[in-house]
Amino acid sequence: MPVFTDAERATLATLSPDTLPLPPADISNAWSDDPAAAALGKKLFFDPLFSGVLWEGDNTGTSTTLGNLGDTGKVACAGCHQPEAAFADGRSLGHSVSLAAGWTIRRSPSLLDVGQARLLMWDGRKDSLFAQVFGPIEARNEMNSSRLFVAEQVFARYRPAYEAIFGIMPALGDATRFPVLTNATTGCQGVGPTPDACHGMPGDGAEFDGMKAVDQDAVTTVVANWGKAIAAYERGLACGPGRFDAWAHGDATALSPAEQRGARLFLGKGRCADCHSGPFLSDQKFHNLGLKARTVAVVILDPDDPGASTGLLQALADPLNTKSKWSDGDDGRLPASVGPEMLGALRTPTLRCVAKRPSYMHTGQIQALDQVIDFLSTGGDPHGFVGKNELQPLALGAGEKSDLVAFLRALDGANPSSGQAP
DSSP: OOOOOHHHHHHHHHHSOSSOOOOOOOTTOTTTTOHHHHHHHHHHHTOOTTOOBOOSTTOBSSTTSSSBTTOBSOOOHHHHSBGGGTTBOOSSGGGSSOBSSSBOSSOOOOOTTGGGOSSBSTTOOBSSHHHHTHHHHHOTTTTOOOHHHHHHHHHHHSHHHHHHHHOOOOOTTOTTTSOOOOTTTSEEOSSSOOGGGEESOTTTOGGGTTOOHHHHHHHHHHHHHHHHHHHHHHTTOOOOOBHHHHHHTTOTTSSOHHHHHHHHHHHTTTOGGGTSOTTTTOOOOEEOOOOOOOOBTTBOOOTTOOBHHHHHHHHHHOTTSTTSTTSSOOOSOSOSOOOGGGTTBEEOOOOTTGGGOSOBSTTOOBOSHHHHHHHHHHTSOSSSSSSOOOOOOOOOOHHHHHHHHHHHHTTOBOOOGGGSOO
16 A cells, blocks of 8 residues: 655645535625525526527437537537536537537536636636626527527526516517517528628627617626526536545545555656645646647647637626626636736646546547546647647656556546436
8 A cells, every 4th residue: 555645645635625615605696506596597507498500510410419400499508518427528429529509619628516616618718607608608609599589588488487586587578679589590590600690699799789788788687697597506516525535534445555556646746736736626727738639520629729818818808707797796816917828728627526527638639537647647749739838747657547547536426416407
């Protein structure tokens, strides 16, 4: 059995405290811990009828897709964040990036323990869970919808539950104030549309043509509250404690000898805890790992992904960020500036329940944990990426790699009961 130093045991205690902390208070969302909001958010999370047209030709109705080309109302949050895949996407072809209305360019991250994060998405372009929902709604390759259509659907199908939590809704059924949209007329229409064929995408203003500013704000308020309900649900999604925690708290038999050796490598030679720190094994920061983008599924990935250098600037400029009137409070989570070290840097994922995920890295181009360890051990790719690679070669032997993988598999916990569809 490996012998741990006092310093290593002190670090273990930070990775596995006596009780895993609940998500910290989120003052941007006054309903973040409201059970009624979470119950509504769960229904919204699994509801596909807020979405528009599936326009990508690879939508052929197979089990790897959400429907056929031209179908509407098929994309829910749960379509790319499946409970059975640790709230990542285990459905799309290649188990890498996601096929919704169209193909995305990054892997859908796991939502387990997402309530611990302050800056979201791989590149940090959203600074709250409530505002994050606007991205999928208005992205033509995701839900391919618009905030006006989402607000109208909440009014038509969820009005009593919404008003019990957030108060009286605007009269979204009044066609003289709010243009009437359908699943087929929201977002982008047609096969393989260009942005010119879109209706209600970010910044185009098309869905608000002729609407008074006060009515535009009313629509955005409804969708912000839609997001706050979903955020309340997502904050309850957690991997939970597992065998690693039992071992860290004194059960010497909870981990095998190989898993214990992997734990020591995680703390020492593997240098994993440098970034995968704290109770959820993530520093919640952004790092460049020198990953060369390769083709995944049928998608050619961008080799010059700027990562957080662009994403954080987007968060600072976002009219829906935590400093905006749509937020219920600002706790200073946005950075004051974005340095050059953020070029090509991506957010450190949490590692609890990591073995349940269908693929790894922000591109999903690595399909197995042993391949991740191989990549990290070599110190990343020699070229083919932007920014400065932070990795250093680790020169791990075959047995050490195997032990590290064994330890990572011991980080599984119990899936949250709230994860099942309503």
